[in-house]
Amino acid sequence: MTNSPEPTRFLNRFLKQESASGILLIFATVLAMIFANTPLRALYDMLIETPVAIQVGALEIAKPLLLWVNDGLMAMFFLLVGLELKREYLEGELNQVHNVVLPALGAVGGMVVPALIYVWANQGDDLAMQGWAIPAATDIAFALGILSLLGPRVPASLKIFLTSLAIFDDLGAILIIAFFFTSKVSMTALIIAGSCVVVLAIMNRRGVVEKSPYLLIGAIMWVALLKSGVHATLAGVVLAMFMPMRDPKNPAVSPLKSLERDLHSAVAYFILPIFAFCNAGIHFSGVGSEQLLHGVTVGITLGLLFGKQLGIMFFCWLGIKLKVAKLPDHSGWGALYGTAVLCGIGFTMSLFVGSLAFEESGGNLGVDERIGIVAGSLASGVLGYLVLKKVLPARSVGDGDKIEG
DSSP, rough: OOOHHHHHHHHHHHHSSSTTTHHHHHHHHHHHHHHHHHTTTTHHHHHHHHHEEETTTTTTEEEEHHHHHIIIIIIHHHHHHHHHHHEEEEEEEGHHHHHHHHHHHEEEHHHHHHHHHHHHHHOOOOOGGGGGGGGGOOOOOHHHHHHHGGGGOOHHHHHHHHHHHHHHHHHHHHHHHHHOOOOSSSHHHHHHHHHHHHHHHHHHTTOOOOHHHHHHHHHOOOHHHHSSSSTTTTHHHHHHSSOOOOOOTTOOOOOOHHHHHHHHHHIIIIIIIHHHHHHHHOOOOOOOOHHHTSSSHHHHIIIIIIIHHHHHHHHHHHHHHHTTTOOOOOOHHHHHHHHHHHHTOOHHHHHHHHIIIIIITTTOEEEOEEEEHHHHHHHHHHHHHHHHHHHHHHHHHHTTTTOOO
């Protein structure tokens, strides 16, 4: 039996690492910036602006490649988010009330305070105000990737806290997209999307467990939402809510978990890196103090770097002092603070919300909001890692251990 080639073994080992997705995101981001700031810029712009059209009779979907990525591929990401939400609520950590309160409180604080800081930095500028939700997002892939760099020193409860907080954060982002980033609504398309929801509900009620019918109806719903004015990525979340958790005839089979496993690698190792590459191509030529000190840049940077940690820590402290929540097991305030700082890594979700807030509105800000997203996320990642490296013990945390601070 021949051994697999060394590059194949290396790739297999790399993809098994918890930090692999975060590393790929960093690579895609750096590559996008190289393209955007070298003679390759023309090629980069041509690529993301390439028109792509699908037409069936009178139905036509024509968009540049960038929007196919943002509206199409990201619908798959939100489908995965929805599946994770449902699984965690039914059978995971969110099924236990004592595991829910602290991350839920942290998520609320981590959305409200960054948004308030952004509004403070941009008061009086109606166009800039459209980006108020940008610093409210958390990039779970990046945050968990950095946390995994600390290896077994990180207690499982801290990973659960971060994951649960990010799930609530994603839920908040979904609600923000649904209520605040909906353009002029087409009632005909909305009725078709609503009919798809009814069909999904009937299928779920009648015990249909095959995944393909759900995905087919989900695709129709995605097209309808795309034409309706409601953001099409929400189709992924709605579809996930109706995916059966168990096969009534064979409870050991879970269509939801099966689809989640199928999607995980594609989202982590393809969709999110592609999204990062297409959206992170910041052109730094001509960027000066005016752009760096613009209210949008300052609001996003401060919101991610300081707003996230302040909001999460204050709301968590309040919940613990009121005795409605408790610190994660084997963790102290220092570990909780370091994790809160990591939540300031907005990146992919912030880029996505930014594209909805500004790029699709056609607004001319005179500043690239992505500068603030990258600056705030980078600073949060570095600071969070340094804090956790200092406060976490040098050995694995087990029963009876407690992290100081």
